[in-house]
Amino acid sequence: MDMESVRKDFPTIRKNLGIYLDNACQSLRPDQVIQAMTDYYENYPACGGRSVHSMATKVSVGVDDCRETLASFFNTKDPECYIFTKNTTEGLNTAAFGLDLKKGDVVVTTDSEHNSNHVPWIQLRDTKGIERRFSKSGKTGEFDIESFKSCMDRKVKVVSVQQSNNVTGCSVPVKAVTEIAHDYGATVIIDGAQAAPHMPVDLSKIDADIYCCSMHKMLGPSGMGIMYGKREVLEKLHPLTYGGGTVGLTTYDSVNMAPIPDRFEAGLLNYAGIIGTKAALDYLSSVGMENIESWDTELMKRAMGNLEDVRNLHVVGPEQPSKRCGVLSFNIDGLVSHDIAMMMDSMAGIMIRSGMHCAHPFYVSRAIDGSARASTYLYNSPEEIDIFTETVRKIAETFGE
Numbered sequence: 001m002d003m004e005s006v007r008k009d010f011p012t013i014r015k016n017l018g019i020y021l022d023n024a025c026q027s028l029r030p031d032q033v034i035q036a037m038t039d040y041y042e043n044y045p046a047c048g049g050r051s052v053h054s055m056a057t058k059v060s061v062g063v064d065d066c067r068e069t070l071a072s073f074f075n076t077k078d079p080e081c082y083i084f085t086k087n088t089t090e091g092l093n094t095a096a097f098g099l100d101l102k103k104g105d106v107v108v109t110t111d112s113e114h115n116s117n118h119v120p121w122i123q124l125r126d127t128k129g130i131e132r133r134f135s136k137s138g139k140t141g142e143f144d145i146e147s148f149k150s151c152m153d154r155k156v157k158v159v160s161v162q163q164s165n166n167v168t169g170c171s172v173p174v175k176a177v178t179e180i181a182h183d184y185g186a187t188v189i190i191d192g193a194q195a196a197p198h199m200p201v202d203l204s205k206i207d208a209d210i211y212c213c214s215m216h217k218m219l220g221p222s223g224m225g226i227m228y229g230k231r232e233v234l235e236k237l238h239p240l241t242y243g244g245g246t247v248g249l250t251t252y253d254s255v256n257m258a259p260i261p262d263r264f265e266a267g268l269l270n271y272a273g274i275i276g277t278k279a280a281l282d283y284l285s286s287v288g289m290e291n292i293e294s295w296d297t298e299l300m301k302r303a304m305g306n307l308e309d310v311r312n313l314h315v316v317g318p319e320q321p322s323k324r325c326g327v328l329s330f331n332i333d334g335l336v337s338h339d340i341a342m343m344m345d346s347m348a349g350i351m352i353r354s355g356m357h358c359a360h361p362f363y364v365s366r367a368i369d370g371s372a373r374a375s376t377y378l379y380n381s382p383e384e385i386d387i388f389t390e391t392v393r394k395i396a397e398t399f400g401e
């Protein structure tokens with residue numbers, strides 16, 4: 001991968017606006033994405049799928065193109081199975097509340113899910129009486145397939161797991177999990193928020209029923225997400241929101257729902273976001289997801305190697321860089337994570353995240369207050385990693401105890 005030429009495409013890097021290591025939250029955006037969205041706003045800022053004038057037709061074609069690009073990016077055949085959402089959270093909520101779960105139905109997740117794949121199930125436990133089972137992770141957060149198997153029986157109606165964790169980077173073998181879940185007749189939902197930006201994802205191989213991710217973590221516009229579903233699953237799923245665009249014909253007392261994907265996309269869509277999504281996917285494909293995955297590992301190797309002998313520092317999650325999916329969470333004895341993040345910014349213009357990263361049960365169950373988290377992406381350079389690790393060293397050796 002030609003990281004130097006990649007870096008030239010990102011305005012915030014060209015302008016030297018700091019070292020951005022908060023990619024697990026949102027990525028930076030390249031010129032290609034910004035220009036595609038500006039082009040929409042300047043030249044055809046209309047609505048798709050409704051009006052029949054020329055600007056609107058151009059938008060409709062752009063929306064169709066984006067779905068086709070999604071199908072090819074994730075290697076599935078049917079573009080209509082990709083629903084535009086505002087983020088992973090919306091996709092996971094649509095799946096959880098749309099599946100018609102009943103009292104006593106069991107939902108299995110890991111014990112390290114993001115709140116987006118945790119809170120909806122707690123709500124369904126409280127309102128409908130579903131039962132929840134947790135597949136227990138190892139000490140460093142690694143998925144344990146035996147624990148997962150022990151959760152499974154015929155009462156399990158849904159298995160909903162993250163593909164990669166946003167604190168430890170640990171990945172779940174989603175293909176194997178899907179196979180096991182399907183043997184029990186369960187529907188499989190995958191939270192791909194952290195994995196889809198960092199590795200090739202082949203949805204035809206994984207065979208999950210529903211897969212959700214966020215484009216703002218994949219060079220795309222803020223507030224853009226994708227929910228993929230198998231056609232037969234989407235056809236049975238209830239939408240989360242109803243209204244204009246979701247119906248064929250209504251009368252005063254009846255509604256004829258539109259086919260997929262329209263029935264899930266209520267109201268006017270984020271057309272600039274959809275146009276920008278296609279540009280982001282094209283960009284990622286041109287670099288190659290395999291290359292991005294190995295670059296993340298290279299950067300993690302460098303970071304973890306540099307930090308090996310730092311006093312007072314503790315890494316949260318596995319020691320192996322290849323298991324970290326571009327995420328390095330750590331604590332320094334005697335400091336709270338927000339202080340570490342603020343010092344990193346004021347000392348060296350390094351932007352990282354701090355706190356519990358919406359993974360509260362993971363931290364609470366391990367009696368940790370949170371952690372600082374640096375997360376890399378394709379445009380981060382080895383020099384940036386060295387500045388980051390030197391700053392961590394200074395902070396740990398000066399203020400740690």
Ligand SMILES: Cc1ncc(COP(=O)(O)O)c(C=O)c1O
Nearest residue numbers: 087088089114116166193194214
């Ligand atoms: C593993 C995981 N799941 C879900 C989400 C939620 O993503 P979003 O806020 O884009 O809906 C995140 C966000 O960081 C995440 O890391």
